Amino acid sequence: xxxxxxxxxxxWRQKNSKEKGYFETHLLKNISPDMSFLEMFDVLxxxxxxxxxxxxxxxxxxxxxxxGMCSMYINGRPHxxxxxxxxxxxxxxxxxxxxxIVVEPWRAKAFPVIKDLVVDRSAxxxxxxxxxxxxxxxxxxxxxxxxxxxKEIADKAFAAATCIGCGACVAACKxxxxxxxxxxKVTQLSLLPQGMPERKRRVENMVAxxxxxxxxxxxxxxxCSAECxxxxxxxxIATLNREYYLAKLTSENV
Numbered sequence: 001x002x003x004x005x006x007x008x009x010x011x012w013r014q015k016n017s018k019e020k021g022y023f024e025t026h027l028l029k030n031i032s033p034d035m036s037f038l039e040m041f042d043v044l045x046x047x048x049x050x051x052x053x054x055x056x057x058x059x060x061x062x063x064x065x066x067x068g069m070c071s072m073y074i075n076g077r078p079h080x081x082x083x084x085x086x087x088x089x090x091x092x093x094x095x096x097x098x099x100x101i102v103v104e105p106w107r108a109k110a111f112p113v114i115k116d117l118v119v120d121r122s123a124x125x126x127x128x129x130x131x132x133x134x135x136x137x138x139x140x141x142x143x144x145x146x147x148x149x150x151k152e153i154a155d156k157a158f159a160a161a162t163c164i165g166c167g168a169c170v171a172a173c174k175x176x177x178x179x180x181x182x183x184x185k186v187t188q189l190s191l192l193p194q195g196m197p198e199r200k201r202r203v204e205n206m207v208a209x210x211x212x213x214x215x216x217x218x219x220x221x222x223x224c225s226a227e228c229x230x231x232x233x234x235x236x237i238a239t240l241n242r243e244y245y246l247a248k249l250t251s252e253n254v
Contacts, residue, residue, distance in 0.1 A: 004032055005099075006030070006031070007031055007092075007097075007100070008025060009028060010101070010102045011103045012104045012116065013116055014105075014113050014115065014116055016115060017112040026044055026047075026048075028043065028044060033092050034093065036063070036088055037072070037074070037080065037087050038060050038088050040092055057117060058070075058072065059071055059119075060088060064088065065088060065089045066164060068086070068165050068166030071105070071121070071171070072103050073106060078168035078171040079229055083226075089229075103117065106171040107171060121165070123178075123213040127181075127213065128165075128185065128206075130208070131202035131206040132189070132202070134195050134197070136194065160185075160188040160236050162232065163188075163228075163230055163232050165181060168224075169224035169228055170215065172227035173218075174223070177216045177217060177218045177219075178215040179210075179237050180232055180234075180237060183239060186243055187243075189202060204248070207244055
């Protein structure tokens with residue numbers, strides 16, 4: 001078909017975190033350049049199933065760039081070659097006819113492989129459970145203008161809140177650090193009045209849980225922000241550090 005592509009895929013296969021993984025090569029023909037990367041994987045899996053082979057396990061949910069599930073390391077970059085997009089938003093027109101595309105899972109001790117391209121990111125859930133919440137009275141929601149918040153603060157909080165917890169920051173970091181993820185969550189809540197009651201306890205607990213999960217240290221290379229599909233700013237890490245030092249300096253446990 002005119003305009004369609006033939007590509008070679010080298011895909012990581014691994015039964016579980018205990019087994020040794022390997023690359024498996026597949027040739028796909030007549031791939032539409034308008035397909036998303038995940039739609040291309042659907043075609044591949046249909047092909048494998050028709051051949052009586054086991055399909056490749058990969059994570060996905062909304063396919064709208066919102067849920068953060070589509071974690072694929074494509075040609076050495078989380079979510080592929082384009083900036084500011086998730087894997088489900090990456091289209092095959094970003095590649096050329098005849099290209100070889102290498103696809104791997106996130107690589108981090110704290111993200112053990114479940115199967116093939118699917119990794120266990122429950123470490124993020126435990127970090128959030130440690131402090132990523134606010135205390136509010138139950139009942140009807142307040143009016144939107146009941147708590148005055150300046151536009152500057154609202155914009156900063158919203159920018160941090162766009163983090164979808166996909167883990168691209170961890171996959172991009174040479175140390176497998178989760179600082180950008182934790183920083184985004186701490187920054188969002190530390191800026192808003194609703195986040196004040198747990199402010200000090202939150203940052204201490206979330207950082208402690210991050211360390212307990214086995215994520216690496218931050219050395220400010222900037223790869224996390226560069227590969228973040230929501231382009232979370234490195235400035236959030238500076239905010240996290242300030243919040244953490246403030247909490248430690250004024251902690252009642254010192």
